[in-house]
Amino acid sequence: MKASRHLLRSPRPSVLFRRPCPSPTQRLTVPASSSLLSFSRPRAPFSTTLTTPKGLQPDSSDPKSPNTEPSPGTPSGAAQISDSEYHEIADQYLNTLVLAMEELAESSSEGIEAEFSAGVLTITHPKHGTYVINKQPPNKQIWLSSPISGPKRYDWVVPGDSQHEKADSTVDLGDDGQSGGKWIYLRDGSSLSDLIKKELGVELRHGGEGASDVNEGREGPAKSGANTAP
Known part of the structure; x- marks a missing residue:
């Protein structure tokens, strides 16, 4: 009887159920949908439009100059002349040049050659090449x-009173010998007569006998026995 009670009172062995220890592989496994370890960045939208770099393109216009105001020595524009006045002034100039x-x-x-035909003056220089000067009505x-x-x-430009009068009181009669007007390249203010003198050594003087002088000059390549201009 005592033995049976002892058996009834003896404590039952406790059984512990433990979860198996996760393997190293399981410890490092993180669901792909976890937002804590998500390093994905939003992708930029795909575009098929080509980006054109800024700058001059073949079909673009010339850039504006930083200084749009004309310099004091540059003529502002061509003179307003009629068609008959243009032909008279241009023919007189070309005849003098011929x-x-x-x-x-x-x-x-x-061996310099000059030929004038149908309003076109062709000058052939053996060292420099061929010059062509013509009217454009x-x-x-x-x-x-x-x-x-x-x-x-070159445009026909007539200076104003302030430009026509110089400090040394010397009056420049210009390319027509009276108005002071000249054939001017408006982009830089240079005259056609100055270019001819510089490149060909011919100085044009209008409005009198001996209107032109052919000289060697420091800049002009021409050689002549005529009087040299200072």
């Missing part, structure tokens, strides 16, 4: 093609 180039061709030993201009300075377009 006579000067004929004189240069005859006196020079360098639709624009009331004289066009020049130079092997040295390139193509240029």
Whole structure:
């Protein structure tokens, strides 16, 4: 009887149920949907539009100059003249230039040739190449093609009173010998007569006998036995 009670009172062995220890692989496994360890970045939208770099393109216009105001020495624009006035002034200038180039061709030993036909003056210089000077009535201009300075377009410009009068009281009669007007390249203010003197050594003087002088000069390549201009 005592033995049976003892058996009833004896404590039952306790059984502990433990979860199996996760393997190293299971410890490092994180659900892909976890927002805590998500490092994904939003993707930029895909575009098929090509980005054109800023700058000059073949079909773009020229950039504006930082200084849009004309310099004090640069003429502001061409004079307003009629068609008849244009032809009279341009023909007079070209005739003077033709006579000067004929004189240069005859006196020079360098083989310079000058030909004037249908309003086009062609000057062939053995060292520099071929010059072409012609009238352009639709624009009331004289066009020049130079092997040295390139193509240029000259407008008839008449200076104002302040430009016409100089400090030394010397009056420049200009290319027509009376108004002071000149054939001017408006982009830089240079004159056609100055370019001819610089590149060909011919100084044009209008409005009197001996209107033109052919000279060697420091800048001009021409050689002549005529009087040299200072």
